[in-house]
Every structure is written in C-alpha cells, then in structure tokens.
Amino acid sequence: MLKHTFCHIPGFGAGTERSLWQAGLHGWDDIFNQPNLPLSSKKEATLHSHIRESIAQLQAGNGDYFYGLLPSDQQWRLFPAFRDQVAYFDIETTGLGDPSDYITTIVLYDGRQVRSYVSGQNLGDFARDIADYRLLVSYNGKTFDAPFVRRCLGAPLDQPHIDLRYVLGSLGYRGGLKGCEQQLGIPRQGLEDIDGSFAILLWHDYQRGNAKALDTLLAYNALDVINLEILMVLAYNAKLAKTPLGLEHHLPLPTSPSLPFAADQDTIQRLRSQHGWSSY
DNA sequence: CCTCGGCATCTTTATGTAGT
DNA sequence: ACTACATAAAGATGCCGAGG
Numbered sequence: 626m627l628k629h630t631f632c633h634i635p636g637f638g639a640g641t642e643r644s645l646w647q648a649g650l651h652g653w654d655d656i657f658n659q660p661n662l663p664l665s666s667k668k669e670a671t672l673h674s675h676i677r678e679s680i681a682q683l684q685a686g687n688g689d690y691f692y693g694l695l696p697s698d699q700q701w702r703l704f705p706a707f708r709d710q711v712a713y714f715d716i717e718t719t720g721l722g723d724p725s726d727y728i729t730t731i732v733l734y735d736g737r738q739v740r741s742y743v744s745g746q747n748l749g750d751f752a753r754d755i756a757d758y759r760l761l762v763s764y765n766g767k768t769f770d771a772p773f774v775r776r777c778l779g780a781p782l783d784q785p786h787i788d789l790r791y792v793l794g795s796l797g798y799r800g801g802l803k804g805c806e807q808q809l810g811i812p813r814q815g816l817e818d819i820d821g822s823f824a825i826l827l828w829h830d831y832q833r834g835n836a837k838a839l840d841t842l843l844a845y846n847a848l849d850v851i852n853l854e855i856l857m858v859l860a861y862n863a864k865l866a867k868t869p870l871g872l873e874h875h876l877p878l879p880t881s882p883s884l885p886f887a888a889d890q891d892t893i894q895r896l897r898s899q900h901g902w903s904s905y
Numbered sequence: 906c907c908t909c910g911g912c913a914t915c916t917t918t919a920t921g922t923a924g925t
Numbered sequence: 926a927c928t929a930c931a932t933a934a935a936g937a938t939g940c941c942g943a944g945g
Contacts, residue, residue, distance in 0.1 A: 636940080638914050665941060697931070721925050722927055729925095768930050769924035790923065791931055801923060821925040908945085915938070922931085 626702045627683055628652050629870055633694035634675040636668060646869050653680060686710075688759050692785035701792050703760060703785055704861050705876065711735060712758035713853040716770045717824045717846050728777050729828040730839075732846040736854060739885050741843050752780035761786040762857050764802045764849075789853065792860045802849065809859055811852055815888055818897075819845045826896045837889035838896075844886035851881050 629652045631642040648663055650656060653676045662669050682690040688707050692700065704711070713734045720726035731742040731751050735758065742751045751774070755761075763770050767788040774780050789805075798805040803820065806813065819827075824845060830838035855878065862875050 636914070640913060667940080716925085718925050721923095726925075763924095765923045765930090768922085768928060772928070772930095773924090788930075794922085794931080799922085823925095825925065906945105909943090911941095911943105913938105913940085915936105917936075918934085920931105920933080922929105924928095 626704075626865070626874060627679070627691060627706050628654075629874075630679075630691075630695070630699070630702055631672070632696060632699060633679070633691055634672060635694075636671060639696075641668075643869070651870060686759065688785045698791070698795060700785065700787050701861055701864050704762075704787060704857060705874075707760035707785070708736070710757075710759040711762055712755055712760070713762045713850050713857070714755065714766070714770065715763060715846060715850045715853070716773060717821070717828065717842060718773060719825055719828065722769075722773070728773060729824070730842055730846050731774075732843065732850045734847070734850045734854065736879065737882075739847055739851070739882060741847065741886075743839065743843075749778060752778045755780060755782065759784055762853055763788055764805075764853060764856070765790045787857070789856050789860060792864065793856065796860060796863050802852075805856065806852060809856070811855055813848060813852075815890070816845050816848055819888075819893070823896070826900060827892070830892065830896060835892060838892050840886045841888040841892050844884050844888040847884055847886055851884070854879050855881065 629646075631637050631645055632639055644663065650659060650662070656662070656672060656676055662672070664672065679691070683706065686707075688703055691703060695702065713736075715732055716728050717730045718726050718728050727744065728748060729744050731748065733740045733742070733751065733754060740754065742748045755774075761771075761782065761784050763786065765788065767786055767790075771782045771786065774782055790802075793799075793805050798808050800808075803813075819841075824842055827838045827842040827845070831842065858876050858878055865874055866872075
C-alpha cells in the first residue's frame with residue numbers, strides 16, 4: 626500500500642492523491658512512466674524527488690520516514706510493508722493510572738508466537754523483546770499502554786504505532802475493544818464477560834495464592850492481543866475498500882493460534898459472586 | 906510581470922474518548 | 926480523575942492559472 630501512497634508528500638493531500646489514482650496513476654512506478662502528469666511543474670518536481678526518496682526508504686525498511694510524513698489517519702497504510710515485524714501488545718494493570726498503579730501482565734503477539742510477561746517474574750524482559758519489532762499495533766495503546774510502559778519499564782516504544790481505536794473509529798466502530806469485536810462478529814469464547822476491571826480482581830486473587838487466577842488473567846490478556854491481528858486485517862481491508870485501488874491488495878484473514886492459557890470458570894464464578902453480580 | 910480568485914493544504918482551537 | 930492521542934470545525938496560508 627505504501628507504493629501506492631502520495632499523501633505523505635508535502636503539498637499532496639487526500640484530494641490530489643485521489644485525482645492521481647483516478648487518472649490511472651495508481652503507484653510510484655506509474656509516475657515515472659507517464660510523460661505529462663496532471664500537475665504543475667513545481668508539484669511534479671517535488672513528487673519525483675519524494676518518490677525517489679520513498680523508494681529508497683521503503684527498500685531500507687525505514688518505517689519512521691513514512692510514519693513521520695503520513696497524516697495520522699493514514700498510518701494504517703504501514704501495515705502490510707511491516708507485517709513480518711509487527712508486535713501486537715496489550716497490558717493489564719492494577720488501575721487506570723494512579724501513581725500507585727502498576728503493570729500486572731503484558732502479552733506480546735507477533736503473528737506467530739504469544740509471549741507473556743508477569744509482574745514479579747519476567748515483566749522487565751518486555752522492554753528488551755519489544756525493541757526487536759518495527760511496528761506496534763494496539764487498541765488505545767497510544768494513550769494508555771505505551772505511556773504506562775514507558776513510565777514503569779523505561780522502554781522507549783518509539784516505533785511507528787497503529788492504534789486500532791482510531792482506525793476502527795473512522796470506520797464507524799466505537800465503544801471500546803469489546804464493542805468493536807462484537808460488531809465485527811469476533812468471538813471471545815468463555816471470556817465474554819471479563820473486562821479490564823475484572824482483570825484487577827483476577828490479579829489480586831492470584832496474589833492471595835490462586836495460581837489459576839493468573840492463568841485466567843493471561844488467557845484474557847492473550848485473547849485481546851490475538852484478536853488485535855484479526856481487527857487489524859479487517860480494518861485494513863475496510864480502509865482499502867474506500868480507495869479506488871483494486872481489490873487485489875486485500876489481505877486474507879489470519880488463522881489465530883490457540884490460547885496458550887486456560888481460563889478457570891470456577892475462579893471467574895467465585896469472583897463474580899464475591900463482588901456482586903450487578904456489574905459483571 | 907503583477908494581481909486576483911478559487912481551490913487544496915496546512916494550522917489552530919475546542920471537544921471527545923478509551924484504557925485498568 | 927487522568928492522560929495524550931485523535932477528529933472536527935473554522936480560519937489562515939499558499940499554490941496555480943487566468944486575465945489585465
């Protein structure tokens with residue numbers, strides 16, 4: 626998709642890009658073959674120089690270049706070029722950000738492998754592991770997860786970052802991660818009633834000695850992260866469908882790995898009744 | 906050349922929202 | 926209550942071609 630992108634060039638907005646597309650100039654290669662472009666000579670010069678630069682930067686795998694130039698509502702275009710170096714991630718904490726709050730668990734998924742990090746065990750390893758990836762994907766992670774990780778773990782998390790909250794929101798899907806999943810028909814087998822506040826209860830139950838509560842928490846955490854990949858592909862295809870480019874660039878839905886953790890229904894039921902049925 | 910009008914892009918401001 | 930990201934609306938800038 627980057628090879629079909631022009632709106633990262635200064636002076637080239639959504640309108641100019643669309644008119645180029647509709648003139649049959651779908652990609653960077655077409656620009657050099659076409660003798661007379663529907664542009665002024667000044668714009669043509671900036672177009673040529675920026676496309677030469679873009680080809681080199683893409684070849685070098687430099688996502689920062691495009692991330693810095695793309696309008697924020699077009700960052701989703703980075704996905705296919707960096708899909709083999711993408712990290713889907715999500716954190717659980719003891720609260721929304723009081724100074725006393727801390728990260729309890731993190732799950733990182735790269736499309737192949739699920740890795741988990743637990744406070745008191747290996748949480749700090751996340752800072753090293755996440756640095757190996759060149760694109761981050763999260764839900765509301767730009768506002769919540771990434772600042773929390775920077776503050777508590779000192780990881781820079783300075784890679785390009787696609788926050789699905791805004792991509793899905795621009796497609797009309799709002800109401801949080803669970804709401805989006807529901808609207809798009811993505812199941813959460815056995816974990817449909819667990820949310821972030823219940824995750825706090827699971828953590829405290831684990832602290833009191835219930836090992837199955839941690840498994841349940843990690844199952845919930847991992848399911849969120851695995852579903853991020855499905856959401857990313859669905860959102861990407863939906864954004865693509867709004868362009869006049871062909872359908873040939875659509876991505877197939879990924880096959881999700883099975884959850885490496887088992888939720889314990891007895892623990893869920895007990896915590897539910899202990900804390901009242903009304904809110905859960 | 907110079908100015909003007911139309912259009913697209915860029916900037917500024919205010920408002921909204923989701924995470925545990 | 927918080928945070929820091931986004932969009933939306935409104936205003937400013939600047940490019941480009943037409944016409945004098």
